[in-house]
Amino acid sequence: MTSYRSLHEGWTVSGGDLSDIPATVPGCVHTDLLAAGRIDDPYLDENENKLAWIGRTDWDYATTFSFAPGALPLGGDRTDLVCEGLDTIASITLNGSPVGSTANMHRGYRFDVGSLLREGANTLEIKFTSAYAYAEAEQRRLGHRPNAYDEPFNFIRKQACNFGWDWGPILVTAGIWQPIGLETWTVARLAEVRPQVTVADGTGRVELRVRLERASDEPVTITATVAGRSAQATVDGTEALLILTVDDPSLWWPRGYGDQPLYDLDVVATSPSGAELDRWSRRIGFRSVRVDTSGDGYTLIVNDVPVFVRGVNWIPDDVFDNRVTRDRLAARFRQAADANVNYLRVWGGGRYESGDFYDLADEMGLLVGQDFLFACAAYPEEEPFRSEIEAEARHNVLRLASHPSLVVWTGNNENLWGHEDWDWKPVLNGLSWGAAYYYELLPRVVAELDPTRPYWPGSPYSGTPGRHANDPAYGTSHIWDVWNTDDYTKYAAYRPRFVAEFGFQGPPTYSTLRRSISDDPLAPDSPGMRHHQKAGDGDLKLARGLANHLPQPRDFDDWHYLTQLNQARAVSFGIEHFRSLRPLCTGAIMWQLNDCWPVTSWAAVDGDGHKKPLWYAMRDAYADRLVTLQPRTGAPLEPGGPLTEIEPGAVVPPAGDPWLVAVNDSRTPWAFSATVTRRNLAGDVLASAVLDATAGPSEAVTLPLPADLITPGDRATEFVIAEIEGRRTWWFFAADKDIAWPAPDYTVSVESGRSTRVTVTAATILRSLTLFPDRLHPTAEADRAAVTVLPGESVTFTIDSDVDLDPAALSRRPVLRCVNDVVH
Known part of the structure; x- marks a missing residue:
């Protein structure tokens, strides 16, 4: 029987002029030094700048453990040191004897150490060479390859964003970041168990490929069971194929489409005497998945049902992976699901999750x-990288292939696009850049090990190497000119098939800023704020976005509210536009759900796990049933949109008059009656109509509006509201900055209890009314944001908080905000 002993206790770490610092395993040197009080928190203020030396230092981890006489391997046994993850360039010794070396954070290693173990005390040491020293030496050896940042992350198989990104700090880690232990086994162990799960015509099928690693040549019996079915094979060699069929299994569905039944799949290896040698268990789900690229599109099909992807991009949830617990992931996943998200794209500059x-x-x-882990860079194809990357790909495809939630492998993030458009070719001058990985090695590995899942060479990718990788008329595309050079209204000029990245920045919540930045006073350009803005010209781009749409802020509180509001509006504008284009467009994956530290970024949930106004806007824009007003001319929509033809910085007027679009992502028909009115700022109805229609499942219905609704008498004081079953959408004929908003007039009542209820009754229109209770306590969170309220209407905010909140503070600025109060 296989036995396992973890080696997580008694470690110390030494490096530079530091010796024998207590170390936590799994963990990393930064968190060890922080726990020992040897460094300041790198997430606070500008402390990151003081810690660059850590990534350029070699670090030694050591522990001593005991082995009793009866625990030593016998003649027919083998004991392996199992390292599930070492970060990154490591050499291992046991009792002073070399065990092995590693050069890849993204795969596990196993070493036979039986001959090196001894009774009593054993000393295990792992020496980590500076990631910089290794990467820079490889860069000199192989020749420079361009990347998005002045860091050598493309010359080492390590989490790229450890070297900084436009939302992340430069904190180059080292350490034993995954479990480590000793595994003793006899005769044989289950080295690989590879289930290929399919379902067709009501029958589930599990093709189970097993590879043994052997310590002796005795026959081994392998038994597999799932859903009450079993299969068995006795093998003298190292490989076996077992096939199990399950009649009429319950299908696994994406959220919103059905349930997620999971079946226990157990595999046991036994000796001729019937003794158990090894065991492997996973939960599997029966479902089919493919990507339909007919018509040059990109449509995800699950169980033969097209799924419109309502997605978010996922980055590592902390720079230090050991701090990302299952509970923390569960909280983040609940935030995604509560925002009506059905898809997480694991970005290629982080980790295999x-x-x-x-x-x-x-x-x-x-x-x-x-994503396979390649991002925003040209990668060398020479050794040792080619072999490391193949081993890494095999390791992770095998590790993850049993999960029904995994539906597509993607070769890289933006490297095909970068090679085409980012001036790489003159710099490369014929050097390798990764094409052989994306077009040859990775698809070959997936086809061999995980043939039931689709592989896509890159994000973005237009379906064929001969076509511009980021042409929105084909395949998948990324839209970044909006943030980098243009106004968010430019989204409306695009007619993409599938948008895998798009987004707009905003600062984190106020409580997160105050915890992480000690600037007094806070200002958009105060030192800590500047340090926690990693995007090139990020503050200028935020200012440009504000200037196009909203009143000028008078102070930091205005700036914080308005930049968060503008972020929310920009991303919801894009999501609603893309969803309104179905079936031409089949997915939208906004950048990004989460942050890895406190920072001004594109995230909907900040580095402390707090929801920004963007989260609430995304929840509404991704609702199963969406009502939106979209510009249309009545002409058929053709795929495509801008690549470069619109002047940078331009505010792009919506092309056409507003039409009502009802999007139904539910599984049942939606028969609706829409009330549409044109009003003035006093709330008076100037024109109205009722439109009746039905949107079938997975369908968008587009309806023209009568002329009197879309022809304002005064563009600066009139707007259109469409309402279906309590869902509202607004169309303003002018930007907020050009509207003469009345001074805000309202009353507030506060009811305290298990939750606090704040009811605001408007005497005037209140534009984008938002409550920020985290300004009173970091745990306080409201249930909605950016609600526009008509005169005479009331809206109630429900707040969850760990403490009682001051009712008076909940009733006034800066906790309670609307656009009106910026100009009055």
Whole structure:
């Protein structure tokens, strides 16, 4: 029988002029030094800048453990040191004897150490060479390859964003970041168990490929069971194929489409005497998945049902992976599901996500697309990288293939686009850049090990190497000119087939800012704020976005409210536009759900786990049933949109008059009656109409509006509201900055209890009314944001908080805000 002993206790770490610092395993040197009080928290103020030396230092981890006489391996046994993850360039010794070396954070290693173990005390040491020293030496050896940042992350198989990103700090880690232990086994162990799960015509099928690693040549019997079915094979060699069929299994569905039944799949290896040698268990789900690329599109099909992807991009939830617990992942996944998200794209500059991540996705019905780990850079194809990358790909495809939530493998993030458009070719001058990985090695590995899942060479990718990788008329595209150079109204000029990245920045919540930045006073350009803005010209881009739409802020409180509001409006504008284009457009994956530290970024949930106004806007824009007003001319929509033809910085007027679009992502028909009115700022109805229609499942219905609704008498004081079953959408004929908003007039009542209820009754129109209770306590969170209220209407905010909140503070600025109060 296989036995396992973890080696997580008694570690110390030494490096530079520091010796024998207590170390936590799994963990990393930064968190060890922080726990020992040897460094300041790198997430606070500008402390990151003081810690660059850590990534340029070699670090030694050591522990001593005891082995009793009866625990030593016997003649027919083998004991392996199992390292599930070492970060990154490591050499291992046991009792002073070399065990092995590693050069890849993204795969596990196993070493036979039976001959090196001894009775009594054993000393295990792992020496980590500076990631910088290794990467820079490889860069000199192989020649410079361009990337998005002045860091050598493309010359080491390590989490790229450890070297900084436009939302992340430069904190180059080292350490034993995954479990480590000793595994003793006899005769044989289950080295690989690879289930290929399919379902067709009501029958589930599990093709189970097993590879043994042997310590002796005795026959081994392998038994597999699932859903009350079993199969068995006795093998003298190292490989076996077992096939199990399950009649009429319950299908696994994405959230919103059905349930997520999971079946226990157990595999046991036994000796001729019947003794158990090894065991492997996973939960699987029966479902089919493919990507339909007919007509040059990109449509995800699950169980033969097209799924419109309502997605978010996922980055590592903390720079230090050991701090990302299952509970923390569960909280983040609940935030995604509560925002009506059905898809997580694991971005290629982070990590292959954990078993906990995928188990939770399986249970909650969240679809996952996993990038292979290449991002925004040209990657060398020479050795040792080619062999490391193949081993890494094999390791992770085998590790994750049993999860029904995983629906697509993608070769890289933006490297095909970068090679085409980012001036790489003159710099490369014929050097390798990764094409052989994306077009040859990775598809070959997926086809061999995981043929039931689709592979897509890159994000973005237009379906063929001969076509511009980021042409929105084909395949998948990323839209970043909006943030980088243009106004968010430019989204409306696009008619993409599938948008895998788009987004707009905003600062984190106020409580997160005050915890992480000690600037006094806070200002958009105060030192800590500047340090926690990593995007090139990020503050200028935020200012440009505000200037196009909203009144000028008078102070930091205005700036914080308005930049968060503008972020929410920009992203919801894009989501609603893309969803309104179905079936031409089949998915939208906003950038990004989460942050890895406190920072001004594109995230909907900040680095402390707090929801920004963007989260609430995304929840509404991703609702199963959406009502939206969209510009249309009546002409048929053709795929495409801007690549470069619109002047940078331009505010792009919506092309056409507003039409009503009802989008139904539910599984049942939606028969609705829409009330549409044109009003003035006093709330008076100037024109009205009722439109009746039915949107079938997975369908968008587009309806023209009568001329009197879309022809304002005064563009600066009139607007259109469409309402269906309490869902509202608004169309303003002018930007907020050009509207003469009345001074805000309202009354507030506060009811305290298990939750606090704040009811605001408007005497005037209140534009984008938002409550920020986290300004009073970091745990306080409201249930809605950016609600526009007509005169005479009331809206109630429900607040969850760990403490009682001051009713008076909940009733006034800066906790209670609307656009009106910025100009009055």
